[in-house]
Amino acid sequence: MVWQVTEQVEEERRVHRTGELFGQFETMDQQRESASLGMWVFLVTEVLFFGGMFMTYTLNRSTYPGIFAEASRSIRLSLGAINTVVLIGSSLTMAMAVWASQAGKKKLIPLFLIGTLALGTVFLGIKAVEYHDKYVEHHIPGPSFSFEPGADVATNAHAQLFFSLYFAMTGLHALHMIIGAGLLLWLLRESLRGRFTPQYNTPVELVGLYWHFVDIVWIFLFPLLYLIDRH
Amino acid sequence: MSSIPSTVGNELPNEHYLNATYGIRSWLLTTDHKRIALLYLASVTFFFFIGGAFATMIRIHLLTPDGYLVTPETYNKLFTMHGVAMIFFFLIPSIPAVLGNFLIPLMIGAKDLAFPKINLLSWYIYLIGGCFVLYSFSTGGLDTGWTFYTPLSSVYSNSAVTPAVIGIFINGFSSILTGLNFIVTIHTMRAPGMTWFRLPLFVWAHYATSVIFILGTPVIAITLLLAGLERMFHLGFFNPVLGGDPILFQHLFWFYSHPAVYIMILPAMGVISEIIPTFARKPIFGYSFIAGSSIAIAVIGFFVWAHHMFLTGESSYAALTFSLLSYLVAIPSAVKVFNWTSTLYKGSISYDTPMLYALGFIGLFLIGGLTGLFLACLGLDIHIHDTYFVVAHFHYIMVGGAVMGYVGGLHFWWPKITGRLYPEAMARIAAVTLFVGFNLTFFPQFILGYLGMPRRYHSYPPEFQVLNVMSTAGASILALGYLLPMIYLIWSMRYGRIAGRNPWPATGLEWATDSPPLTENFDKTPEVTWEPYDYSNRPDLGLEVGQPSLAPAHGDD
Numbered sequence A: 001m002v003w004q005v006t007e008q009v010e011e012e013r014r015v016h017r018t019g020e021l022f023g024q025f026e027t028m029d030q031q032r033e034s035a036s037l038g039m040w041v042f043l044v045t046e047v048l049f050f051g052g053m054f055m056t057y058t059l060n061r062s063t064y065p066g067i068f069a070e071a072s073r074s075i076r077l078s079l080g081a082i083n084t085v086v087l088i089g090s091s092l093t094m095a096m097a098v099w100a101s102q103a104g105k106k107k108l109i110p111l112f113l114i115g116t117l118a119l120g121t122v123f124l125g126i127k128a129v130e131y132h133d134k135y136v137e138h139h140i141p142g143p144s145f146s147f148e149p150g151a152d153v154a155t156n157a158h159a160q161l162f163f164s165l166y167f168a169m170t171g172l173h174a175l176h177m178i179i180g181a182g183l184l185l186w187l188l189r190e191s192l193r194g195r196f197t198p199q200y201n202t203p204v205e206l207v208g209l210y211w212h213f214v215d216i217v218w219i220f221l222f223p224l225l226y227l228i229d230r231h
Numbered sequence B: 001m002s003s004i005p006s007t008v009g010n011e012l013p014n015e016h017y018l019n020a021t022y023g024i025r026s027w028l029l030t031t032d033h034k035r036i037a038l039l040y041l042a043s044v045t046f047f048f049f050i051g052g053a054f055a056t057m058i059r060i061h062l063l064t065p066d067g068y069l070v071t072p073e074t075y076n077k078l079f080t081m082h083g084v085a086m087i088f089f090f091l092i093p094s095i096p097a098v099l100g101n102f103l104i105p106l107m108i109g110a111k112d113l114a115f116p117k118i119n120l121l122s123w124y125i126y127l128i129g130g131c132f133v134l135y136s137f138s139t140g141g142l143d144t145g146w147t148f149y150t151p152l153s154s155v156y157s158n159s160a161v162t163p164a165v166i167g168i169f170i171n172g173f174s175s176i177l178t179g180l181n182f183i184v185t186i187h188t189m190r191a192p193g194m195t196w197f198r199l200p201l202f203v204w205a206h207y208a209t210s211v212i213f214i215l216g217t218p219v220i221a222i223t224l225l226l227a228g229l230e231r232m233f234h235l236g237f238f239n240p241v242l243g244g245d246p247i248l249f250q251h252l253f254w255f256y257s258h259p260a261v262y263i264m265i266l267p268a269m270g271v272i273s274e275i276i277p278t279f280a281r282k283p284i285f286g287y288s289f290i291a292g293s294s295i296a297i298a299v300i301g302f303f304v305w306a307h308h309m310f311l312t313g314e315s316s317y318a319a320l321t322f323s324l325l326s327y328l329v330a331i332p333s334a335v336k337v338f339n340w341t342s343t344l345y346k347g348s349i350s351y352d353t354p355m356l357y358a359l360g361f362i363g364l365f366l367i368g369g370l371t372g373l374f375l376a377c378l379g380l381d382i383h384i385h386d387t388y389f390v391v392a393h394f395h396y397i398m399v400g401g402a403v404m405g406y407v408g409g410l411h412f413w414w415p416k417i418t419g420r421l422y423p424e425a426m427a428r429i430a431a432v433t434l435f436v437g438f439n440l441t442f443f444p445q446f447i448l449g450y451l452g453m454p455r456r457y458h459s460y461p462p463e464f465q466v467l468n469v470m471s472t473a474g475a476s477i478l479a480l481g482y483l484l485p486m487i488y489l490i491w492s493m494r495y496g497r498i499a500g501r502n503p504w505p506a507t508g509l510e511w512a513t514d515s516p517p518l519t520e521n522f523d524k525t526p527e528v529t530w531e532p533y534d535y536s537n538r539p540d541l542g543l544e545v546g547q548p549s550l551a552p553a554h555g556d557d
Helices: A007-018 A028-063 A065-073 A077-103 A108-136 A153-192 A202-227 B024-028 B033-061 B072-108 B116-138 B152-156 B161-188 B201-233 B246-280 B287-303 B316-344 B353-376 B378-384 B388-418 B424-451 B462-495
Strands: none
Touching (some): A028 A065, A028 A202, A028 B201, A077 A108, A153 A202, A153 B201, B033 B072, B033 B116, B033 B462, B072 B201, B072 B388, B201 B287, B246 B287, B246 B316, B287 B316, B316 B353, B316 B378, B353 B378, B353 B424, B388 B462, B424 B462
């Protein structure tokens, strides 16, 4: 007989009618595996997405090492360093949220999510301060851009190139943070409803993966933008 | 399911995905991969005809050496918009989003793709991107060439570049999500017994295509984002006046856009790999090599991009390397062609319409592929770079290859999609018309290019007129060849003969369910116990050991 449906599959179908299994899947395992693989594939895409920008930055950095180093020294290392610590801290609380959801500590999940959200907001706040600094110093690319008083046209243009890339890269990263914050708010609502159990916690795990990825992007951005040639 | 399906049935099944629910909402909010495939079918056809209209105007303009139809500026816009509409909104989504979407779950025995809502989302993203591009077309068009080279696109062009760039950027996410969905589906949704090496080659080809979607598309997205920012805010990423590097744009652009050629051709190769064994009544020759060659093309395809840039002054070592790597792509491509040919050898061949397209594909792809080697050759490329030789070469791959595969695949699976057969005699006439029209259009362009006619010029020396007139004449035949299927396929949706489950018959899992299938695809989850393309051991399809080869589905009608 070619066409067979095992009893286990029938059982899973019953689960589907009553539980969290979506119609296209046969088993919970399959659903979990699909969701997790989907997130990993998405993150691969994201790596290439940022990769194009990193490439542009690296090439320009090697073309204009002097001016890029000078321009990079004008952004505040202390704020970047604090932000790095803040973001790593938020990855820790995120990892704790994932752990809490898997261990069935239902009351801890929202706490850790709020912690992650708070640290993410601190990061964005500090980033806003840095952007404001640049605004005050006329380092925002555009008609009013001026790297330093008396800089010649070429220096100005190349420094503007640095700041264009600085804003594009950190801006895109911040956009990912904001999307992540939105996802955290959604998780928070669902976790307050007690939706995540040791049996079903895929959303927490996947948002966790995303959050760690955004963190890792910063781990590369920080040395690229702040640290090279900083003596 | 064990009953032997009749070759041609008498009536459609009572319940199927087309009549399961009614109303415009049931289509616009559907998560059924088969309905989403039909939504894509309608939208890519729309863009095909927009791109086709531009092509028609180009060919009419080139009838005379001085070109009386449009001004030179308008001519620039015509070939740009032709390229943008055809590449980003027709060729790239055509086979994956229409046939792939419809067939992959059926072929692997799944109820749907892994993420049905994301599948619908990707169609909407496609539509939003399409609206931006149509907005650009209708507010003056754009004249940068589909390649958007900077600083022309980011600084100097006075046309509607920004909305087009935004549209293509948005549309990229549609491709990414489709690729993501396919990869996950192929990994996790296969029916019991459907091992990797029992997958139809169509699925292997789509897996390879999805890898390119995932790895390549984000790079073009970020590149166009940077170019768009540069244009909107007068930044200097790729503008040499401000210290940027225009060659970097070309590198990043071709890092995606060369693999994008394989996004177009790989799914077509998958279609051909299904059609050939079906109408040769033989297991495909060298299954694992065809499967592996799809992956090899996808992988090597990522390392050849700079062969578009031999004349940009890149170092001769880089040029040499990229030339060599470009030659390497010929190996997996040839593996496929030789394996298809070997499948035909001593086969019991019937010339049904899909087979005509498949045979046409092999011939045209061979010409397109071999001329690609001419272009990968450093010395020769200096002579024929940016001439009509290039135009002819990539049209042989994209139109002769990808579109032939697409139209052939539409015919092959039309009975599954609609439950009805297209009119065979008419379809054969259309297939031959297409083939003749195509060759008459594009073969003269090889000669034109070799003689030195540059591409993208609105006028040409009078001695090239004869060949240009031939090309335009061919284009009108080609247009007829596209209009005919459009008409009779729509006609057949209502008046075609009932197809039954498996009219050809073919061996894939998609033919083991109703035509048109249920919304859930199968009554019960199928279990696969057979090897792919086995024509001698499938009693469930009436293909038993020792039986004489089956007569063609259509017989003598």
